[in-house]
Amino acid sequence: MNENLADLISQKLPQPVFRLIQGAGRAAAVSSQDLYLVGGVVRDLLLGRPSSDIDMMIEGNALQLAATMSSKSDKKPILHKRFGTATFKIGDYRIDLATCRSESYTYPGALPTVKSGNIKQDLFRRDFTINALAVCLKPGRFGRLIDYYGGRQDIENKLVRILHAKSFQDDATRIMRAVRYEQRLGFKLEPVTLKTLGRDLNMLDTISGDRLRHEIILWLGEAQPEKILKRAGQLGILSSLNTSLAWDPLWKKTFPTARKLSKGTQLTQLYFALLIYSLDKKQCDTLLKRLGVDGGEFSEIAADTLKLKYNPEGLDKSGLKPSEIYARLSRYSKAAIQVHALCSSSLHVRRNLKLFLDKLATEKTYLNGKDLMQMGMPEGRKVGLILARLLAARIDGEVRTRADEMRLARKLING
Numbered sequence: 001m002n003e004n005l006a007d008l009i010s011q012k013l014p015q016p017v018f019r020l021i022q023g024a025g026r027a028a029a030v031s032s033q034d035l036y037l038v039g040g041v042v043r044d045l046l047l048g049r050p051s052s053d054i055d056m057m058i059e060g061n062a063l064q065l066a067a068t069m070s071s072k073s074d075k076k077p078i079l080h081k082r083f084g085t086a087t088f089k090i091g092d093y094r095i096d097l098a099t100c101r102s103e104s105y106t107y108p109g110a111l112p113t114v115k116s117g118n119i120k121q122d123l124f125r126r127d128f129t130i131n132a133l134a135v136c137l138k139p140g141r142f143g144r145l146i147d148y149y150g151g152r153q154d155i156e157n158k159l160v161r162i163l164h165a166k167s168f169q170d171d172a173t174r175i176m177r178a179v180r181y182e183q184r185l186g187f188k189l190e191p192v193t194l195k196t197l198g199r200d201l202n203m204l205d206t207i208s209g210d211r212l213r214h215e216i217i218l219w220l221g222e223a224q225p226e227k228i229l230k231r232a233g234q235l236g237i238l239s240s241l242n243t244s245l246a247w248d249p250l251w252k253k254t255f256p257t258a259r260k261l262s263k264g265t266q267l268t269q270l271y272f273a274l275l276i277y278s279l280d281k282k283q284c285d286t287l288l289k290r291l292g293v294d295g296g297e298f299s300e301i302a303a304d305t306l307k308l309k310y311n312p313e314g315l316d317k318s319g320l321k322p323s324e325i326y327a328r329l330s331r332y333s334k335a336a337i338q339v340h341a342l343c344s345s346s347l348h349v350r351r352n353l354k355l356f357l358d359k360l361a362t363e364k365t366y367l368n369g370k371d372l373m374q375m376g377m378p379e380g381r382k383v384g385l386i387l388a389r390l391l392a393a394r395i396d397g398e399v400r401t402r403a404d405e406m407r408l409a410r411k412l413i414n415g
């Protein structure tokens with residue numbers, strides 16, 4: 001079947017992006033090189049899903065093509081000379097240009113040995129058939145679908161299929177990618193792929209912490225990560241990553257609720273806090289070590305989440321002054337507080353944390369340190385203490401206006 005996607009490409013991609021792609025195909029042809037759209041964008045075009053990350057591969061020299069294109073248009077690429085690749089940005093779209101290559105792996109989990117190659121070899125190094133489709137951009141054949149490995153039929157049948165039996169051994173991150181695509185697209189793992197995945201679960205041990213962490217962040221960046229986690233639990237992927245990690249039925253509720261509370265990177269952090277909430281300190285440390293987390297935001301969120309779990313700062317009672325709640329929580333990361341507001345078994349803890357998140361966390365004083373110094377306060381530690389006292393008064397409703405706050409500040413400075 002000679003399927004042609006030219007109309008689909010021109011309808012689905014913004015015109016400036018379409019023109020760049022078309023121009024790139026023409027420029028490549030002038031130097032007798034063939035250029036292709038590959039990977040996710042082809043899959044998503046066929047599925048009618050939006051895709052703003054566009055990969056183009058050339059059988060030739062990507063940097064040379066980028067230079068030719070840049071000399072003929074006002075669209076200037078960012079060159080990554082070390083990798084021999086180039087990136088064009090048009091609005092929200094990112095168009096990457098690279099050279100076709102073939103890869104071989106010396107041992108499981110190793111970085112591949114890379115040589116330049118043709119489109120067939122380039123597609124063969126990919127993870128799944130649905131990601132191993134290409135579209136020819138050569139004038140005269142523009143839009144023709146290139147399908148060496150049956151990806152078109154697998155899209156039709158909604159199947160995630162590896163290209164060869166050693167795929168997961170070559171790169172076990174594909175195990176994590178497999179469930180991500182399966183759940184995102186509502187596909188199924190093709191039966192042999194499913195069996196191979198089960199056989200090769202221990203290959204996850206060959207993957208570095210950085211790469212595992214990256215894949216977990218990609219899981220958490222999906223629209224409904226709980227579906228992926230459930231499937232990963234069923235398939236034994238979670239326990240292969242860490243013996244204490246398992247699907248928690250509570251996630252079915254807490255993940256969607258988390259989505260209503262947060263967005264973007266904050267949401268990923270909150271999901272991460274949910275992921276480790278049920279672990280104890282030792283289990284959590286083992287997981288963080290496996291994921292190469294050493295310092296940084298995830299360390300902090302994990303530490304705060306467990307600290308609050310084992311010592312809820314006396315928040316499991318009613319009648320606390322708002323300023324007391326603020327003082328006990330202001331040092332904690334937001335994700336750790338949010339996860340306890342969702343998951344704590346104590347109604348009082350949940351209420352107090354919710355009050356903090358909904359109201360107290362954003363309270364501010366009218367006055368700042370400079371104002372206090374203008375009022376005669378010498379520079380020093382006491383400035384911070386007075387500001388904290390002013391904030392507490394504001395949180396508890398003891399002062400309401402700027403004038404109220406100035407009166408209290410004067411009293412505190414002189415007192």
Ligand code: ATP
Nearest residue numbers: 039040041053055125126127128131132171173174
């Ligand atoms: P997404 O929509 O998740 O971004 P994508 O298909 O664009 O999907 P990327 O992670 O951006 O995914 O990778 C681009 C392409 O590179 C994929 O389509 C796939 O062909 C290939 N690829 C990425 N990671 C691997 C891997 N670990 N093994 C083999 N091929 C891979």
